[in-house]
Amino acid sequence: VAGYHSEYSGMKFGMFFVGEYLSILLLSAMTVILFFGGWHGPWLPPVVWFVLKMFGFIALIILIRAAWPRFRFDQLLSFGWKVVMPLALINLLVTGGVVLWRAG
Structure with missing residues:
Protein backbone atom coordinates (compact mmCIF):
# COMPACT_ATOMS: atom_id res chain seq x y z
CA VAL A 1 0.00 0.00 0.00
CA PHE A 71 9.29 2.60 -11.44
CA ARG A 72 10.32 5.63 -9.44
CA PHE A 73 9.36 9.01 -10.81
CA ASP A 74 12.93 9.91 -11.76
CA GLN A 75 13.28 6.62 -13.66
CA LEU A 76 10.09 7.35 -15.60
CA LEU A 77 11.30 10.84 -16.51
CA SER A 78 14.67 9.49 -17.61
CA PHE A 79 12.98 6.81 -19.73
CA GLY A 80 10.66 9.37 -21.27
CA TRP A 81 13.40 11.80 -22.26
CA LYS A 82 16.04 9.25 -23.31
CA VAL A 83 13.88 6.62 -25.03
CA VAL A 84 10.32 7.74 -25.74
CA MET A 85 11.09 11.26 -26.98
CA PRO A 86 13.73 10.17 -29.55
CA LEU A 87 11.42 7.39 -30.77
CA ALA A 88 8.57 9.90 -31.13
CA LEU A 89 10.78 12.26 -33.14
CA ILE A 90 11.95 9.40 -35.38
CA ASN A 91 8.31 8.39 -35.87
CA LEU A 92 7.42 11.98 -36.80
CA LEU A 93 10.25 12.21 -39.34
CA VAL A 94 9.50 8.81 -40.90
CA THR A 95 5.78 9.55 -41.14
CA GLY A 96 6.45 12.95 -42.69
CA GLY A 97 8.85 11.37 -45.18
CA VAL A 98 6.32 8.71 -46.16
CA VAL A 99 3.58 11.32 -46.63
CA LEU A 100 5.85 13.48 -48.81
CA TRP A 101 7.04 10.45 -50.79
CA ARG A 102 3.46 9.29 -51.46
CA ALA A 103 2.36 12.78 -52.46
CA GLY A 104 4.93 12.74 -55.22
Missing part, protein backbone atom coordinates in the same frame (compact mmCIF):
# COMPACT_ATOMS: atom_id res chain seq x y z
CA ALA A 2 1.56 3.25 -1.08
CA GLY A 3 0.77 6.68 -2.40
CA TYR A 4 -2.61 8.16 -1.71
CA HIS A 5 -3.84 4.83 -0.28
CA SER A 6 -1.71 5.29 2.84
CA GLU A 7 -3.72 8.34 3.93
CA TYR A 8 -7.04 6.50 4.14
CA SER A 9 -8.33 3.74 6.37
CA GLY A 10 -11.56 1.91 6.89
CA MET A 11 -14.40 2.63 4.50
CA LYS A 12 -12.51 5.21 2.40
CA PHE A 13 -9.64 2.77 1.91
CA GLY A 14 -12.09 0.06 0.89
CA MET A 15 -13.92 2.32 -1.53
CA PHE A 16 -10.71 3.03 -3.46
CA PHE A 17 -10.18 -0.68 -4.01
CA VAL A 18 -13.83 -1.29 -4.86
CA GLY A 19 -13.52 1.45 -7.48
CA GLU A 20 -10.34 -0.07 -8.88
CA TYR A 21 -11.82 -3.55 -9.16
CA LEU A 22 -15.06 -2.24 -10.65
CA SER A 23 -13.01 -0.48 -13.31
CA ILE A 24 -11.24 -3.79 -14.02
CA LEU A 25 -14.64 -5.48 -14.42
CA LEU A 26 -15.91 -2.74 -16.73
CA LEU A 27 -12.70 -2.73 -18.78
CA SER A 28 -12.81 -6.50 -19.20
CA ALA A 29 -16.51 -6.49 -20.15
CA MET A 30 -16.00 -3.75 -22.74
CA THR A 31 -12.91 -5.48 -24.14
CA VAL A 32 -14.75 -8.79 -24.45
CA ILE A 33 -17.68 -7.11 -26.19
CA LEU A 34 -15.60 -5.00 -28.57
CA PHE A 35 -12.63 -7.23 -29.40
CA PHE A 36 -13.22 -10.86 -28.36
CA GLY A 37 -16.57 -11.62 -29.95
CA GLY A 38 -18.72 -10.86 -26.92
CA TRP A 39 -20.98 -13.77 -26.02
CA HIS A 40 -20.49 -15.75 -29.24
CA GLY A 41 -18.90 -19.17 -29.03
CA PRO A 42 -19.55 -22.85 -29.69
CA TRP A 43 -21.24 -25.43 -27.44
CA LEU A 44 -21.92 -23.38 -24.30
CA PRO A 45 -24.68 -20.86 -23.61
CA PRO A 46 -23.80 -17.25 -24.51
CA VAL A 47 -23.72 -16.05 -20.88
CA VAL A 48 -21.15 -18.72 -20.01
CA TRP A 49 -18.94 -17.69 -22.93
CA PHE A 50 -19.12 -14.05 -21.92
CA VAL A 51 -18.24 -14.78 -18.29
CA LEU A 52 -15.38 -17.12 -19.27
CA LYS A 53 -13.88 -14.54 -21.61
CA MET A 54 -14.33 -11.85 -18.99
CA PHE A 55 -12.65 -13.91 -16.25
CA GLY A 56 -9.77 -14.67 -18.61
CA PHE A 57 -9.24 -10.99 -19.27
CA ILE A 58 -9.56 -10.13 -15.56
CA ALA A 59 -6.89 -12.73 -14.78
CA LEU A 60 -4.65 -11.24 -17.46
CA ILE A 61 -5.06 -7.72 -16.03
CA ILE A 62 -4.32 -8.87 -12.48
CA LEU A 63 -1.30 -10.87 -13.66
CA ILE A 64 0.12 -7.90 -15.56
CA ARG A 65 -0.46 -5.56 -12.59
CA ALA A 66 1.34 -7.98 -10.27
CA ALA A 67 4.27 -8.64 -12.58
CA TRP A 68 4.81 -5.12 -13.93
CA PRO A 69 7.69 -3.34 -12.18
CA ARG A 70 6.95 -0.14 -10.32
Whole structure:
Protein backbone atom coordinates (compact mmCIF):
# COMPACT_ATOMS: atom_id res chain seq x y z
CA VAL A 1 0.00 0.00 0.00
CA ALA A 2 1.56 3.25 -1.08
CA GLY A 3 0.77 6.68 -2.40
CA TYR A 4 -2.61 8.16 -1.71
CA HIS A 5 -3.84 4.83 -0.28
CA SER A 6 -1.71 5.29 2.84
CA GLU A 7 -3.72 8.34 3.93
CA TYR A 8 -7.04 6.50 4.14
CA SER A 9 -8.33 3.74 6.37
CA GLY A 10 -11.56 1.91 6.89
CA MET A 11 -14.40 2.63 4.50
CA LYS A 12 -12.51 5.21 2.40
CA PHE A 13 -9.64 2.77 1.91
CA GLY A 14 -12.09 0.06 0.89
CA MET A 15 -13.92 2.32 -1.53
CA PHE A 16 -10.71 3.03 -3.46
CA PHE A 17 -10.18 -0.68 -4.01
CA VAL A 18 -13.83 -1.29 -4.86
CA GLY A 19 -13.52 1.45 -7.48
CA GLU A 20 -10.34 -0.07 -8.88
CA TYR A 21 -11.82 -3.55 -9.16
CA LEU A 22 -15.06 -2.24 -10.65
CA SER A 23 -13.01 -0.48 -13.31
CA ILE A 24 -11.24 -3.79 -14.02
CA LEU A 25 -14.64 -5.48 -14.42
CA LEU A 26 -15.91 -2.74 -16.73
CA LEU A 27 -12.70 -2.73 -18.78
CA SER A 28 -12.81 -6.50 -19.20
CA ALA A 29 -16.51 -6.49 -20.15
CA MET A 30 -16.00 -3.75 -22.74
CA THR A 31 -12.91 -5.48 -24.14
CA VAL A 32 -14.75 -8.79 -24.45
CA ILE A 33 -17.68 -7.11 -26.19
CA LEU A 34 -15.60 -5.00 -28.57
CA PHE A 35 -12.63 -7.23 -29.40
CA PHE A 36 -13.22 -10.86 -28.36
CA GLY A 37 -16.57 -11.62 -29.95
CA GLY A 38 -18.72 -10.86 -26.92
CA TRP A 39 -20.98 -13.77 -26.02
CA HIS A 40 -20.49 -15.75 -29.24
CA GLY A 41 -18.90 -19.17 -29.03
CA PRO A 42 -19.55 -22.85 -29.69
CA TRP A 43 -21.24 -25.43 -27.44
CA LEU A 44 -21.92 -23.38 -24.30
CA PRO A 45 -24.68 -20.86 -23.61
CA PRO A 46 -23.80 -17.25 -24.51
CA VAL A 47 -23.72 -16.05 -20.88
CA VAL A 48 -21.15 -18.72 -20.01
CA TRP A 49 -18.94 -17.69 -22.93
CA PHE A 50 -19.12 -14.05 -21.92
CA VAL A 51 -18.24 -14.78 -18.29
CA LEU A 52 -15.38 -17.12 -19.27
CA LYS A 53 -13.88 -14.54 -21.61
CA MET A 54 -14.33 -11.85 -18.99
CA PHE A 55 -12.65 -13.91 -16.25
CA GLY A 56 -9.77 -14.67 -18.61
CA PHE A 57 -9.24 -10.99 -19.27
CA ILE A 58 -9.56 -10.13 -15.56
CA ALA A 59 -6.89 -12.73 -14.78
CA LEU A 60 -4.65 -11.24 -17.46
CA ILE A 61 -5.06 -7.72 -16.03
CA ILE A 62 -4.32 -8.87 -12.48
CA LEU A 63 -1.30 -10.87 -13.66
CA ILE A 64 0.12 -7.90 -15.56
CA ARG A 65 -0.46 -5.56 -12.59
CA ALA A 66 1.34 -7.98 -10.27
CA ALA A 67 4.27 -8.64 -12.58
CA TRP A 68 4.81 -5.12 -13.93
CA PRO A 69 7.69 -3.34 -12.18
CA ARG A 70 6.95 -0.14 -10.32
CA PHE A 71 9.29 2.60 -11.44
CA ARG A 72 10.32 5.63 -9.44
CA PHE A 73 9.36 9.01 -10.81
CA ASP A 74 12.93 9.91 -11.76
CA GLN A 75 13.28 6.62 -13.66
CA LEU A 76 10.09 7.35 -15.60
CA LEU A 77 11.30 10.84 -16.51
CA SER A 78 14.67 9.49 -17.61
CA PHE A 79 12.98 6.81 -19.73
CA GLY A 80 10.66 9.37 -21.27
CA TRP A 81 13.40 11.80 -22.26
CA LYS A 82 16.04 9.25 -23.31
CA VAL A 83 13.88 6.62 -25.03
CA VAL A 84 10.32 7.74 -25.74
CA MET A 85 11.09 11.26 -26.98
CA PRO A 86 13.73 10.17 -29.55
CA LEU A 87 11.42 7.39 -30.77
CA ALA A 88 8.57 9.90 -31.13
CA LEU A 89 10.78 12.26 -33.14
CA ILE A 90 11.95 9.40 -35.38
CA ASN A 91 8.31 8.39 -35.87
CA LEU A 92 7.42 11.98 -36.80
CA LEU A 93 10.25 12.21 -39.34
CA VAL A 94 9.50 8.81 -40.90
CA THR A 95 5.78 9.55 -41.14
CA GLY A 96 6.45 12.95 -42.69
CA GLY A 97 8.85 11.37 -45.18
CA VAL A 98 6.32 8.71 -46.16
CA VAL A 99 3.58 11.32 -46.63
CA LEU A 100 5.85 13.48 -48.81
CA TRP A 101 7.04 10.45 -50.79
CA ARG A 102 3.46 9.29 -51.46
CA ALA A 103 2.36 12.78 -52.46
CA GLY A 104 4.93 12.74 -55.22
